Amino acid sequence: MAPIRSREIHLVNRPEGLPEPGDFAxxxxxxxxxxxxxxxxxxxxxxxxxxxxxxxxxxxxxxDPYHLGEVMxxxxxxxxxxxxxxxxxxxxxxxxxxxxxxxxxxxxxxxxPIDPNLAPPQAYLGVMGMPGFTAxxxxxxxxxxxxxxxxxxxxxxxxxxSVACQLARRLGAKVVGxxxxxxxxxxxxxxxxxxxxxxxxxKHLYRQLVRECRDGFHVYFDxxxxxxxxxxxxxxxxxxxxxxxxxxxxxxxxxxxxxxxSLIVAITKRLTMRGFIAFDHAELEPRFQxxxxxxIARGHVRWTETVYDGLDSAPAAFLGLFSGANTGKMLxxx
Amino acid sequence: MAPIRSREIHLVNRPEGLPEPGDFAxxxxxxxxxxxxxxxxxxxxxxxxxxxxxxxxxxxxxxDPYHLGEVMxxxxxxxxxxxxxxxxxxxxxxxxxxxxxxxxxxxxxxxxPIDPNLAPPQAYLGVMGMPGFTAxxxxxxxxxxxxxxxxxxxxxxxxxxSVACQLARRLGAKVVGxxxxxxxxxxxxxxxxxxxxxxxxxKHLYRQLVRECRDGFHVYFDxxxxxxxxxxxxxxxxxxxxxxxxxxxxxxxxxxxxxxxSLIVAITKRLTMRGFIAFDHAELEPRFQxxxxxxIARGHVRWTETVYDGLDSAPAAFLGLFSGANTGKMLxxx
Numbered sequence: 101m102a103p104i105r106s107r108e109i110h111l112v113n114r115p116e117g118l119p120e121p122g123d124f125a126x127x128x129x130x131x132x133x134x135x136x137x138x139x140x141x142x143x144x145x146x147x148x149x150x151x152x153x154x155x156x157x158x159x160x161x162x163x164d165p166y167h168l169g170e171v172m173x174x175x176x177x178x179x180x181x182x183x184x185x186x187x188x189x190x191x192x193x194x195x196x197x198x199x200x201x202x203x204x205x206x207x208x209x210x211x212x213p214i215d216p217n218l219a220p221p222q223a224y225l226g227v228m229g230m231p232g233f234t235a236x237x238x239x240x241x242x243x244x245x246x247x248x249x250x251x252x253x254x255x256x257x258x259x260x261x262s263v264a265c266q267l268a269r270r271l272g273a274k275v276v277g278x279x280x281x282x283x284x285x286x287x288x289x290x291x292x293x294x295x296x297x298x299x300x301x302x303k304h305l306y307r308q309l310v311r312e313c314r315d316g317f318h319v320y321f322d323x324x325x326x327x328x329x330x331x332x333x334x335x336x337x338x339x340x341x342x343x344x345x346x347x348x349x350x351x352x353x354x355x356x357x358x359x360x361x362s363l364i365v366a367i368t369k370r371l372t373m374r375g376f377i378a379f380d381h382a383e384l385e386p387r388f389q390x391x392x393x394x395x396i397a398r399g400h401v402r403w404t405e406t407v408y409d410g411l412d413s414a415p416a417a418f419l420g421l422f423s424g425a426n427t428g429k430m431l432x433x434x
Numbered sequence: 435m436a437p438i439r440s441r442e443i444h445l446v447n448r449p450e451g452l453p454e455p456g457d458f459a460x461x462x463x464x465x466x467x468x469x470x471x472x473x474x475x476x477x478x479x480x481x482x483x484x485x486x487x488x489x490x491x492x493x494x495x496x497x498d499p500y501h502l503g504e505v506m507x508x509x510x511x512x513x514x515x516x517x518x519x520x521x522x523x524x525x526x527x528x529x530x531x532x533x534x535x536x537x538x539x540x541x542x543x544x545x546x547p548i549d550p551n552l553a554p555p556q557a558y559l560g561v562m563g564m565p566g567f568t569a570x571x572x573x574x575x576x577x578x579x580x581x582x583x584x585x586x587x588x589x590x591x592x593x594x595x596s597v598a599c600q601l602a603r604r605l606g607a608k609v610v611g612x613x614x615x616x617x618x619x620x621x622x623x624x625x626x627x628x629x630x631x632x633x634x635x636x637k638h639l640y641r642q643l644v645r646e647c648r649d650g651f652h653v654y655f656d657x658x659x660x661x662x663x664x665x666x667x668x669x670x671x672x673x674x675x676x677x678x679x680x681x682x683x684x685x686x687x688x689x690x691x692x693x694x695x696s697l698i699v700a701i702t703k704r705l706t707m708r709g710f711i712a713f714d715h716a717e718l719e720p721r722f723q724x725x726x727x728x729x730i731a732r733g734h735v736r737w738t739e740t741v742y743d744g745l746d747s748a749p750a751a752f753l754g755l756f757s758g759a760n761t762g763k764m765l766x767x768x
Contacts, residue, residue: 154702161702162672325698338496344701359693364659367678367709368488368495375701 103130104140108171108201109414114156118352118422123156124172124415131205133182139194139208140182146200146411146432147175147225148418149259153351162377172414173199175230177214177221188213195224200414202434218393226259226429227403228392234378235263236388238343239271242376243319247272250313252332255323256296257284259429260345264321265294266401273319276312278305278328280424287427291402305331316340325349330360336369344375352422404428437464438474442505442535443748448490452686452756457490458506458749465539467516473528473542474516480534480745480766481509481559482752483593487685496711506748507533509564511548511555522547529558534748536768552727560593560763561737562726568712569597570722572677573605576710577653581606584647586666589657590630591618593763594679598655599628600735607653610646612639612662614758621761625736639665650674659683664694670703678709686756738762 106129113123134140152174155166166172176199180192185208188194194211198204214224226232238260239245251268255261256277265288268275275294279285288296295312302308309317309331316337322329325347336342350357366373395401406426408417414432421430440463447457468474486508489500500506510533514526519542522528528545532538548558560566572594573579585602589595590611599622602609609628613619622630629646636642643651643665650671656663659681670676684691700707729735740760742751748766755764 162704329697330693347698347701350698356695356698358695359664359697361690361692363663363693363697364681364684364690365709366707367681367711370496370709370711370714372709373700373707375699375704375706377701377704380704 104133104203104205105129106131106201106203107411108199109411110169111156111166111172112169114158114168115352117354119153119156119415119419121415126412131203134184134205136184137207137209138205139180139185139188139211140203140205141178141194141196141198141211142181142203143176143178143201143434145177145222145225146414146434147229148414148421148430148432149174149231150346150348150351150421152418153422162379171199171201173197175225176200177224183208185209185211193221195229200411200432202411219396222405222429222431222433223396223403225431226405227263227396227401228389230378231259231429232263232392233381233385233388234345235260235267236392237376237378237381237384238321238345239264239267241381241384242374243321243341243343245271245273245319249318250274250276250315251319251321252309252313252317252335253277253321253323254299254328254332255279255346255348256288256292256294257427258323258348259426261321261323262288262292262403262428263401265292268321269293270395270400274313276309276317278324281427284424284427287404291404299328306334309335319343321345323348326357330362333360333362333365333371336365336371338369340369340371342366342371342373344373348422405431407431407433409433438467438537438539439463440465440535440537441745442533443745444503445490445500445506446503448492448502449686451688453487453490453749453753455749455753460746465537468518468539470518471541471543472539473514473519473522473545474537474539475512475528475530475532475545476515476537477510477512477535477768479511479556479559480748480768481563482748482755482764482766483508483565484680484682484685484755486752487756496713505533505535507531509559510534511558512537517542519543519545527555529563534745534766536745553730556739556763556765556767557730557737559765560739561597561730561735562723564712565593565763566597566726567715567719567722568679569594569601570726571710571712571715571718572655572679573598573601575715575718576708577655577675577677579605579607579653583652584608584610584649584671585653585655586643586647586651586669587611587655587657588633588662588666589613589680589682590622590626590628591761592657592682593760595655595657596622596626596737596762597735599626602655603627604729604734608647610643610651612658615761618758618761621738625738633662640668643669653677655679657682660691664696667694667696667699667705670699670705672703674703674705676700676705676707678707682756739765741765741767743767
């Protein structure tokens with residue numbers, strides 16, 4: 101069997117604080133042709149996601165951490181170049197979790213066909229994929245948001261937040277979102293149809309939240325942590341629900357920063373705060389995909405992308421997540 | 435109608451930080467005889483409880499704050515001296531919320547007969563009353579503890595904690611409790627039948643929790659907040675539940691202290707943290723009382739009391755809650 105050439109991005113150093121380009125290495129490699137049950141896939145789109153930062157430490161959390169000297173795994177969409185798997189054919193578009201590489205050969209069982217008639221291929225890394233599913237779970241399963249309620253979403257212009265805002269609005273909720281640039285706020289107001297503000301221009305976040313929603317929020321969808329969580333807790337209504345989805349503000353902290361000084365209101369307001377991870381809820385994914393495909397078809401959910409080009413740019417795209425370089429889903433196009 | 439003499443304790447200054455004796459005043463007063471529908475009650479036992487500290491600020495939380503120059507309301511058990519209420523007779527033992535005073539006249543509707551055959555009168559301020567009910571709710575309704583699970587209870591020798599530990603043990607859970615003196619630890623081991631440690635002698639709380647329960651806790655019953663909550667979060671199992679009952683460690687803080695730096699594990703471990711207040715669950719109180727009466731009758735729940743004598747001692751008893759002067763329920767006997 102003739103060897104096939106590919107390039108991969110490996111994690112070669114465990115960063116403390118913000119990762120640097122030198123923590124990654126581009127590695128030329130050769131892979132064998134597919135054997136029985138395997139497929140060969142050429143990636144078209146790679147996903148970079150905030151959760152990946154958590155996998156760079158040595159501690160096991162809900163999955164194993166990245167191994168040094170191995171590829172940065174994660175979501176990717178590609179096209180089947182050769183198949184020896186009964187359910188996959190050459191030319192199929194597929195979603196995998198094999199990460200930052202041009203090409204791979206792997207068992208066809210871990211490679212999932214996607215339907216480009218429902219959404220563009222890269223949307224399966226965003227609105228139709230893990231971030232969209234995360235937003236859907238946070239709104240419906242964890243936050244149990246209902247029509248007529250008020251919700252605050254931080255990181256509202258991100259891959260998860262932007263979908264969460266629109267699902268909440270569709271439900272008939274009052275939606276307030278925070279984002280880190282005027283351009284993002286504009287997108288949220290014009291395209292997502294919600295009330296939004298630029299938190300970098302706000303001196304006192306809690307007062308801003310009171311201005312936006314005098315009676316307080318029923319649900320807070322937290323993608324940020326830190327000062328956002330602290331202010332949001334104070335602005336909750338009694339019996340409110342706090343959806344703990346992400347804390348991007350502290351993923352690069354060397355030492356974990358202090359938690360919210362307002363936490364005691366979780367007692368006086370009788371709040372429920374619940375952390376979740378999408379992959380625990382796999383049984384709901386078909387329902388999510390059917391619903392989301394319908395919303396997309398009817399133009400009820402919009403999305404935007406920030407695209408970096410070329411495998412080499414994956415580390416820069418990833419780092420851009422932490423400076424807020426993305427509006428909507430951050431992607432790498434190969 | 436001849437005036438009746440009583441003495442009351444008023445809040446006369448809103449403390450910042452730890453309250454001082456001068457924040458309270460003993461006031462001699464006279465009250466009118468009961469009119470139709472009213473009763474006259476002579477108090478026998480007064481309750482001092484940590485939640486009272488939260489009512490000394492000006493902010494409304496789940497109830498109105500105390501008013502300056504008015505009586506410190508709260509649980510009390512007394513005997514009916516005169517009744518013009520159809521359901522109450524002279525000599526009846528009753529529970530009220532009229533607080534720190536020798537005697538009062540009030541509508542009979544807010545005064546509840548208690549049964550001294552089920553438990554001694556003062557137990558209706560502790561194991562059979564609000565603290566016991568709070569413990570019961572935290573274990574069953576909020577924590578949803580199950581047989582075979584492991585639970586950590588902080589403030590384990592307090593009025594709530596000591597009951598929570600025993601309910602958990604009865605359920606067949608592994609119970610670890612923390613308390614602030616060797617005497618309390620002794621009581622917890624000998625009388626409550628649980629594993630306990632003196633947190634003041636522990637250098638590294640998280641490591642202690644790992645030693646006590648290597649696989650982590652399914653439930654943490656938090657009465658303390660602060661460093662206890664921070665360490666407990668780290669020691670939780672995936673999908674654990676955190677019962678946010680109290681944060682006595684910070685009730686006297688002038689400025690709210692930083693929250694737990696470990697809060698991010700609420701996401702990676704998919705924790706549910708839920709604050710609650712007993713009075714939201716009044717519909718469950720009859721069930722609680724029936725169950726608790728049965729447990730007491732069979733000797734399955736024990737309790738202890740720390741008693742101060744005389745109305746004048748109520749502020750000192752109250753302040754003692756914050757230095758850990760009580761094992762079990764803190765009471766004032768008149």
